[in-house]
Every structure is written in C-alpha cells, then in structure tokens.
Amino acid sequence: MKIVVCIKQVPATTDAKIDPETKRIIREGVKAELNPFDTYAVEEGYKLIKRFGGELTTLSMGPPSAVNSLRETISVGADKAILLSDRALGGSDTWATSYALAKAIEKIGNVDLVICGKQAVDGDTAQVGPGIAAHLEWMQATYVSSVEDITDESIIAKRMHEDGYDICEMKLPAVITVVKGINIPRVPTLKGRLMSEEVEIPTWSAADIGADPEKIGLMASPTRVVKTNPPPPRESSTIKITGPADKCAKELVRELRLRSIL
Amino acid sequence: MEHHIKNKIYHVEILPPKQAVTIEKLHEGLDGFAEKYNRVMEDGRCACITDNAMGLLAFQGTEVIEELKLKVNPEQVMIHLNTFHTKENLDEILDTCIRLGIKYLLVISGDGSDRLPKLQPTDVGAVGVEAVTSVELTGYILREYPGKFVIGVAFNPYEPEEHEFEKLDRKIAAGATFVITQPIIEQNKVVDKLLKNYPSMPVIVEAWMSKKLSLLSDAVGYEIPEDTVFDPIETLGELHRLYPKCGVYLSLLGFKYQIDKLEGLWK
Numbered sequence: 001m002k003i004v005v006c007i008k009q010v011p012a013t014t015d016a017k018i019d020p021e022t023k024r025i026i027r028e029g030v031k032a033e034l035n036p037f038d039t040y041a042v043e044e045g046y047k048l049i050k051r052f053g054g055e056l057t058t059l060s061m062g063p064p065s066a067v068n069s070l071r072e073t074i075s076v077g078a079d080k081a082i083l084l085s086d087r088a089l090g091g092s093d094t095w096a097t098s099y100a101l102a103k104a105i106e107k108i109g110n111v112d113l114v115i116c117g118k119q120a121v122d123g124d125t126a127q128v129g130p131g132i133a134a135h136l137e138w139m140q141a142t143y144v145s146s147v148e149d150i151t152d153e154s155i156i157a158k159r160m161h162e163d164g165y166d167i168c169e170m171k172l173p174a175v176i177t178v179v180k181g182i183n184i185p186r187v188p189t190l191k192g193r194l195m196s197e198e199v200e201i202p203t204w205s206a207a208d209i210g211a212d213p214e215k216i217g218l219m220a221s222p223t224r225v226v227k228t229n230p231p232p233p234r235e236s237s238t239i240k241i242t243g244p245a246d247k248c249a250k251e252l253v254r255e256l257r258l259r260s261i262l
Numbered sequence: 263m264e265h266h267i268k269n270k271i272y273h274v275e276i277l278p279p280k281q282a283v284t285i286e287k288l289h290e291g292l293d294g295f296a297e298k299y300n301r302v303m304e305d306g307r308c309a310c311i312t313d314n315a316m317g318l319l320a321f322q323g324t325e326v327i328e329e330l331k332l333k334v335n336p337e338q339v340m341i342h343l344n345t346f347h348t349k350e351n352l353d354e355i356l357d358t359c360i361r362l363g364i365k366y367l368l369v370i371s372g373d374g375s376d377r378l379p380k381l382q383p384t385d386v387g388a389v390g391v392e393a394v395t396s397v398e399l400t401g402y403i404l405r406e407y408p409g410k411f412v413i414g415v416a417f418n419p420y421e422p423e424e425h426e427f428e429k430l431d432r433k434i435a436a437g438a439t440f441v442i443t444q445p446i447i448e449q450n451k452v453v454d455k456l457l458k459n460y461p462s463m464p465v466i467v468e469a470w471m472s473k474k475l476s477l478l479s480d481a482v483g484y485e486i487p488e489d490t491v492f493d494p495i496e497t498l499g500e501l502h503r504l505y506p507k508c509g510v511y512l513s514l515l516g517f518k519y520q521i522d523k524l525e526g527l528w529k
Contacts, residue, residue, distance in 0.1 A: 036376065186351070186379075187281065187319060187351075190321040190322070194288075253392075
C-alpha cells in the first residue's frame with residue numbers, strides 16, 4: 001500500500017494576525033510548527049502502513065522552512081518526504097493548492113490513499129483535502145474518525161457529522177481527512193529526530209510536477225478575501241452547583257461531559 | 263533512599279532537551295545535558311531527570327542517556343515518570359530503565375499538554391477509577407516489574423492539607439517508599455506535619471535554586487512578589503538547618519555559578 005499524507009506548516013500561535021492590506025495571515029517573524037491536525041493524519045498513515053505494509057510519504061507545499069515539519073514526520077515514521085516549493089506557487093488559495101498537491105501525488109504515482117488532517121489551524125477552511133480528491137477525481141470521506149477496514153481495492157471509514165456518523169465504503173484510490181480522535185499521535189523519539197536530519201528531502205518545483213502555470217499561484221486562485229472579522233464572542237453562562245462536595249463533583253463532571261469538555 | 267540522606271547526597275534536577283527546537287539547538291541541548299549529568303556523577307550526587315516538565319515536550323531522560331552513552335550508577339540517577347504516555351511508551355521507558363540499571367523513579371501525575379497522550383485506566387489495569395494518577399501508575403510498575411524499582415512520590419504542601427495527606431496515604435499504600443515535596447523556601451507547617459506523621463518515611467524537600475520567583479509562584483500556586491529578597495544558596499542553608507533529617511532536591515540549579523557553592527553547605 002502506498003499512502004501519502006499531506007501536511008502543512010502553520011504559525012505556532014493561536015493568535016494569528018491578518019495583514020490588513022492583503023487580508024492574508026502574517027507568517028513573517030512567527031514561529032512555525034506542523035499543523036496539529038496533521039499529526040493525526042501522519043499517525044494514521046503510519047499505523048496503516050505498520051499493519052498492512054507499504055510506504056508512507058509525506059508531502060507539503062510551502063516555503064523552504066516547511067522542510068522542518070516534513071522532518072518531524074520522518075521522525076515519527078514516514079519513509080519519505082517531499083517539499084513542493086516554488087515562487088510560482090506563492091499566493092495559491094485552497095483550490096490552487098489542492099491542484100498543485102494533486103499534481104505532486106500524480107507524480108509520486110500508484111498512490112492508494114491520501115490522508116489529510118481535517119483542516120489547518122491557520123486558514124481553518126477544511127477545503128484542501130476535498131480539493132485534492134476533486135482534482136484527482138477520486139472518492140473522498142471527510143472528518144473520518146476511524147478506518148474500519150482496508151483492502152487492496154477499498155477502504156471502509158467511519159466519518160463524523162453533526163448528527164452522528166456514517167460508515168462509508170470507497171474504492172481506492174481515495175482521499176480521507178481525519179479528525180482529532182482517530183488516534184493518539186506519538187511524540188518523536190530522540191533517535192527518530194536525529195535520524196530525520198540524515199534523510200534527504202527533495203524539493204519539487206511547479207515545473208517538476210507538470211503544473212499548468214495558469215492553475216497555480218495568486219492569479220489562478222478564485223478566492224478573494226474582501227473583509228475579515230473576528231468571530232462573535234461565544235455566549236457564556238454560569239451554573240452554580242450546590243450541595244455536598246461529592247455530589248457537586250459528580251454534577252460538575254456530568255455538566256462538563258455534556259459540553260464535551262471532559 | 264535513606265542512605266542518600268545519611269550520606270548528604272543532593273538530588274539535582276536536570277531537564278532533558280526540548281522537542282521543538284532546531285537541530286543545532288538540539289545538539290547544543292544534548293551537549294549541555296551531558297555536561298550537567300557528568301558533573302553530577304563526578305560530584306557523587308543524584309541526577310533527577312524530568313519528564314515533560316510543565317507539560318513542555320522534551321525528550322525522555324532514558325533515551326538521552328542511552329543515545330549519549332552516559333554512564334549510569336544506579337545510586338545516582340532518578341527518573342521522573344508521569345501519566346502522560348502511551349502504554350507502549352511507558353513500557354519502553356521502564357524497559358530502558360532496567361536495561362540501563364536505573365532503579366529510582368519519581369512517579370507523578372504530571373502536567374499534560376495537547377500533544378501528550380494520557381495513560382488510560384485499562385493500560386495500567388486500574389479498576390474503578392476514571393483517570394490514571396501516580397497511585398495507579400505506582401501500582402502498575404510495582405506489579406509488572408517486581409523488585410526492579412524504588413518509587414518516590416510528590417507531596418504538595420500548598421494543596422488542601424487533608425486531601426494531600428489522604429492522597430499520600432494512597433500513594434504509600436500503592437508502594438511508594440519516599441517522598442519529595444514541592445519547593446519550599448522557608449519553614450512550612452504542612453511539611454512539619456508530614457515529618458511528624460510519617461517518621462519512618464524518607465522525605466526530600468525541594469529547594470528552589472532559581473532567582474526567577476515568578477516561576478516559583480507558578481509552582482507553589484500563590485503569588486510571591488518579584489521584589490522579594492531571595493538568595494537561593496542562603497535559603498538552601500536555612501532549609502538544611504530547619505530540616506536536618508531531610509534530603510534535598512535542587513530544582514533549576516545553576517551549573518555555572520551555584521554548583522560550586524554547594525560544597526560544604528550540607529553539614
């Protein structure tokens with residue numbers, strides 16, 4: 001089985017700043033890290049390869065510094081990593097990005113499964129995974145919370161939605177995006193981290209993947225950010241729990257569970 | 263642990279290199295770790311290696327010792343072990359300890375983070391509990407690795423007293439044989455009570471060696487004004503005077519200037 005996990009390097013902050021002119025996230029001077037949701041995608045890819053055999057490749061489109069996040073994936077078990085980096089790709093929105101990633105996946109060749117995190121914590125669009133599937137014309141399942149079964153021909157996945165879950169069977173090759181609860185990502189070991197520095201990570205350009213220049217970069221991106229606003233503050237309320245300590249504690253745990261905090 | 267106290271062996275905290283650093287910083291961190299570790303060994307003290315302290319992701323002490331091929335004297339190394347691991351990872355750490363000859367463990371519940379997995383009750387064979395604490399982890403280690411480890415536990419004199427003593431009883435019932443307190447910088451009534459109520463239990467008091475009092479405020483849970491006059495070495499001397507029957511754990515000891523001042527301090 002050949003699995004590709006698409007990852008993104010994102011600003012290591014929960015307080016992303018938007019450039020008022022370009023309406024894009026300011027990345028300069030901000031520490032970067034592997035998108036937390038992608039750690040679940042990498043772990044799932046690793047688990048599947050461990051179980052069924054094959055090869056796990058991680059792929060990222062971004063600036064040269066994104067190689068650090070790719071190295072992190074090597075340190076937790078990816079066999080190979082590829083960086084897609086080219087000035088011509090700069091300014092790509094989710095549609096142009098997913099096109100470029102799809103072209104890179106085609107170049108890798110004979111891929112059975114693509115796994116993405118459910119979304120990146122900077123853009124929060126959750127569009128790149130489905131975009132890759134659309135460009136490749138493969139089947140897809142988003143918000144997957146478990147891979148129930150996988151064979152050479154098909155995959156059965158459980159996907160979450162607001163009212164419950166679906167069990168989907170899809171022909172391979174396919175794309176899935178995974179949610180946080182699908183696994184517990186391992187933390188890199190020292191041996192893995194040191195080894196990851198020895199691995200050569202190739203950088204592919206837009207020309208290397210045979211991308212149509214008309215379909216990449218800012219000019220090929222249909223998204224126009226007209227205005228950005230912070231989300232409205234969440235409504236808060238206070239509940240006072242009274243009574244004996246043990247009953248209060250039980251009630252508190254129940255209330256927190258009802259709100260999915262515990 | 264009694265002989266550590268009898269022979270005036272300091273427990274010196276060493277933090278392993280953090281995860282989220284560049285490779286250059288990592289190599290610097292590994293060199294720094296080796297330098298500190300070797301110094302503690304040469305001085306005949308006990309190196310106490312933290313486990314993702316304050317929830318900040320770091321490499322495991324065991325893997326650093328193994329990777330750097332550092333010499334282990336079983337009497338001079340203690341590993342902190344918290345509940346934020348996968349079962350696989352926990353067993354790997356314990357197996358590595360046995361392979362390296364490390365027998366002292368400080369078992370703590372620990373500080374979690376989004377990136378750290380948490381042991382589940384089923385992982386450690388705990389029944390009737392909702393979460394794994396140092397009690398269940400201690401029980402698991404002693405059950406699965408009989409005779410291999412000497413386990414100490416933490417005691418927090420800043421927590422509600424009754425609750426903390428009740429927790430300590432459960433930790434002792436699970437098999438803990440020594441106690442390390444949270445940092446104290448003066449006489450502490452709860453620590454006094456601990457010594458009085460558990461006369462045969464070896465107690466090690468933690469001495470705060472950093473001048474950064476804001477960090478100590480975080481550790482103890484109450485605000486210590488930044489302008490408080492605080493000399494860590496002087497305070498350490500005072501703790502020896504106040505608690506002559508206790509061992510001492512030195513947190514955040516300065517290896518540049520402070521370590522040489524330890525000589526002769528514990529009389």
